[in-house]
Amino acid sequence: MYLENASTVIVLKTPKTESSVRKVWMPKTVAYILREWKASQDKQKAFLGDEYLDYGLVIALPNGRPCEETVINNAFRRLKKEANLPNVVFHSLRHSSTTYKLKLNHGDLKATQGDTGHSQVDMITKIYAHILDEDRKVNAQKFESAFYANPDLRSVHAPQEEKTQPLLDAQTLLSQLQQSPELLSNLTSLILAQAGR
Known part of the structure; x- marks a missing residue:
């Protein structure tokens, strides 16, 4: 497409591959x-x-x-x-979206791949391995409580865990605030209310 008095040409064309046209x-x-x-x-x-x-x-x-x-x-x-x-750059939105989908669907690679359009599942596992590792850690903790909690299964008991506050993942919080203006507004109101006490 040629624009008058412009040195730029915009070309509209179909996507590179058939898999790029997706629901x-x-x-x-x-x-x-x-x-x-x-x-x-x-x-x-x-x-x-x-x-x-x-x-x-x-x-x-x-x-x-x-x-x-x-x-x-x-x-x-x-x-x-x-x-x-x-x-952040515009492409960061794609990474944020993919990260949240993997977290919300507990690492369902095929479902995430359908949205991202990656041709191979291993592309997702390479780029987002840290997200999947977090889920694997949670799985190990669930396995521990579900399988080894029964004293009849083994004579050794795990030491009592100290109850600690979960660490706040700043990147996750920031990403959630970016995606939800309502959450950002509520948090801002809460902070202002606390400061006004």
């Missing part, structure tokens, strides 16, 4: 947001009439033309600044 399940909230976005695009199309260039894009300029990468990156930069979020 992705999303939360209802995201679906509702996309419906609202589609309704606003439809209003813009009606307003511009023939001047709207409809390429069937979700992310497009107000006249329907595709966005250059810089447009998306600039919008992402503004969002991070306005929401006081860490300065």
Whole structure:
């Protein structure tokens, strides 16, 4: 696609592989947001009439033309600044999504692979091994309590564990706050209420 007075050419094409065209399940909230976005695009199309260039894009300029990468990156930069979020690259959202899916589905690699589009499951295990290791540690703890808790099974008993507060995983908390504006708002209100005591 050639734009007047521009040195950039935007090429719209089909994905590289057949597996790149896939069904992705999303939360209802995201679906509702996309419906609202589609309704606003439809209003813009009606307003511009023939001047709207409809390429069937979700992310497009107000006249329907595709966005250059810089447009998306600039919008992402503004969002991070306005929401006081860490300065991460756009691709970090993919990593966060994959990490949460692995945590929520207890390491179900095939289900996660279906959403990420990785051609091989081992790509996920290589990149996200630390998440899977955490789940393996939990599995060992569950196995200990389920199997060895019965004194008839062995004469040696594990020492009493000290009850400690679980460590707060700052990266997990930050990622959850980034994905849930409502959680961020509630936490901010709680902190402000505690400070005002």
